[in-house]
Amino acid sequence: MPGELGLLRILAQRIGAVDERERCGGARFAGEGITVRRAARAALALIDSLRLADPIEDLLPADKVKTHFLLSAHAGARRCVLKVYGSPRPAEAAVLRWWAQHALNVVPVEAHADDDVSWLLMPFVPLRHALAQPFREREVLSLTREVAGLMARAHTLALPPAVALSRSSDALHARQPATRQQPMRPGSRADPRADPRADPRAGSREGLHGGVLGGAFAEAAARALDTDASAVCLHGDLSMDNVKRTGDGHLILIDPCGYLGPAEFDGARWIARWAQRGIEARALAAAWQDGEQDVDPRLLLRLAAEESML
Ligand SMILES: Nc1ncnc2c1ncn2[C@@H]1O[C@H](COP(=O)(O)OP(=O)(O)OP(=O)(O)O)[C@@H](O)[C@H]1O
Ligand SMILES: [Mg+2]
Known part of the structure; x- marks a missing residue:
């Protein structure tokens, strides 16, 4: 060969x-x-x-x-x-494939x-970073508006057919210390009984970064993620690594996890990751809302806080 x-x-x-x-x-x-x-x-x-x-x-x-x-x-x-x-x-x-069919740039x-x-x-698509380094706050906020606008379109689409998305709350539970994990729902993806190939560490491992938030706060965030009423198809892993630009300067999304959960989850992960790099969380949340106006600002910040503590 x-x-x-x-x-x-x-x-x-x-x-x-x-x-x-x-x-x-x-x-x-x-x-x-x-x-x-x-x-x-x-x-x-x-x-x-x-x-x-x-x-x-x-x-x-x-x-x-x-x-x-x-x-x-x-x-x-x-x-x-x-x-x-x-x-x-x-x-x-x-x-x-679903997002490409709906003219989203992926x-x-x-x-x-x-x-x-x-x-x-x-x-092979020639990709470049969405922002030039070193990052300036003003540019990060402007990119945040642009990404939120893109995700606002994605979040209004119906769920992709013929695929069972795992819940964003399972992603969060899998990173909780064992003592703070909620009981697994029978049949959920985090339940190893549901799928013998599921991550055997879910439900038993220590939280990746140690849990420092109070249990009630974490459980409230997890409960919010479990709400079915407003569940949409999420990217699930929005970060600078997975949002790029093509040669013509357009944003392009790569590497989605494809979770099912509230739209706020995507913004929260994005905000938490930039907040860890020193950008002010409230300014990021305000910028996100400029691009995705339907999000609940309290849930956005609550999930971002939970995410950044994991
Ligand atoms: N179709 C593509 N064309 C060109 N480069 C690509 C393509 N897909 C991925 N890459 C490059 O590979 C890098 C990693 O891609 P991707 O995010 O899909 O992988 P990953 O293993 O999930 O990485 P991570 O865990 O870091 O997110 C991207 O940042 C990009 O530079
Ligand atoms: Mg990636």
């Missing part, structure tokens, strides 16, 4: 890093070695069956430890990107499948 040696080197390096983390990181990372190997086997088979060729490059930053692969390769004269997970993650491709999905593992084939 062309490119086999380079590809094997990429796979081996990433598997080694995951093994190291599993060895040293304790229960939180248990089982990741199996997941990354499943992804590696699938990547090898896909490079072959999709007839992808050299040069094959690793698009993930060298210092990130991931259980999936993101490879740039050539299909004929064209450069494309193959993303391969070691478990089923059907929401990412489903949400990207990275296109050319092919995908979701069986034992999920994979996506995309064209």
Whole structure:
């Protein structure tokens, strides 16, 4: 197979890093070695069956430890990107395709499948950062308005068909210390009984950053996330890494988790991440509301506070 040696080197390096983390990181990372190997086997088979060729490059930053692969390769004269997970993650491709159908600017999905593992084939799109560094507050707030406007359009769409989105509250529960977790709802994605392939760490691991908020506050935020009445399809992981610009200067969304939850969740994650970099949360929330006027300002700030404490 062309490119086999380079590809094997990429796979081996990433598997080694995951093994190291599993060895040293304790229960939180248990089982990741199996997941990354499943992804590696699938990547090898896909490079072959999709007839992808050299040069094959690793698009993930060298210092990130991931259980999936993101490879740039050539299909004929064209450069494309193959993303391969070691478990089923059907929401990412489903949400990207649904949003593309509704003229939202997202990275296109050319092919995908979701069986034992999920994979996506995309064209290689030249992407640049949405903001030049060093960041200035005024520019961050202006970008926040722009991203909120984009998400306001996404949040008004119906749910994508034929995919069960996990709840944003499950994402939050999975990061809570065990003592503050709410009981799992039978059949929820965080309930390992519901799906034997679900994250075995959910429900037992320590919160990633330690919990410092009062339990009542956290539970109120989680309850707000569980509200079905206003649940929409969320990006779920809005950050500077997942909001880029194309060559013509337009914003483009990549890498959605595709959660189901209140629209405020997306703004809250964005605000929390910028607040951690020193931008004032209330100014960010006001800017977000300029772009997405329907959000509840109290819920936006409450979820942002919860997010930034995790
Ligand atoms: N279709 C694409 N064309 C060109 N570059 C891409 C494409 N998809 C992803 N990338 C590049 O790879 C980087 C990581 O992509 P992506 O966010 O999908 O991966 P990830 O593994 O989920 O990373 P993270 O966990 O850091 O969000 C992006 O920031 C972008 O620079
Ligand atoms: Mg990403």
